[in-house]
Amino acid sequence: MSANDTAARVRPTPHHAADATPKSDAPRLLIASRVIPVVAMLVLFVMSVAIIELMPAGVLRAWLCPVHHPQAIQDACARHEVDPMLACAVIKCESNWEEDAASGAGAVGLMQLMPSTAEYLANIEDVDGDAYPYDQLADPRVNIEYGVALLGRLDRSLDSRDAVVAAYNAGLGQASTWAARSGEFKDAIDFPETAAYLTRVNQYYDFYKRLYPNGIA
Secondary structure, three states: OHHHHHHHHHOOOOHHHHHOOOHHHHHHHHHHHHHHHHHHHHHHHHHHHHHHOOOOHHHHHHHOOOOOOHHHHHHHHHHHOOOHHHHHHHHHHHHOOOOOOEOOOOOEOOOOEOHHHHHHHHHOOOOOOOOOOOOOOOOHHHHHHHHHHHHHHHHHHOOOHHHHHHHHHHOHHHHHHHHOOOOOHHHHOOOHHHHHHHHHHHHHHHHHHHHOOOOOO
16 A cells, blocks of 8 residues: 555546546445455465465464453453353454554454443443543453453343444444344344444354353353
């Protein structure tokens, strides 16, 4: 991207170039620009899954599906009635277990919590804000507590794990809209990013269940 940006600065685009694409084609091109990368990512993910199936369990646990801070995850999941395997799958997909992960939108830490979300969960007393200060999301223990608390709240508001995972990515309101539609929940999702996210989380959920049959602790 940086190379393209540099080229754009060196060679300005002619003013008429913006009109080179007929306006009627613009929406289709916009949709394609969003969908194609997601489809390509899913294809690569499915191919990688096929290769992964051939690898020894010990290698997979260390390389693909590690678990860090298992006691913090277990304790938080017990408090908020969340499946630890789901918490691990979400962490894997949100941050790849990188404690200092941060998004451009401001999400922080292992479970990519927005500070405003953490503050809300503390204010409604889903989380003990004294034991887990919402302004310390860089602390893995705190981040896990709030992320798992959010999964628990979503689980109490929705009827399926798929809906909970989609809501973690796209928000409760949007997931509720999809859940209200007839048919399979996953078929109702019209955000390509969320559809891909749901596929990845479910795949890693299955991996964690298979690789840690006796639990993560």
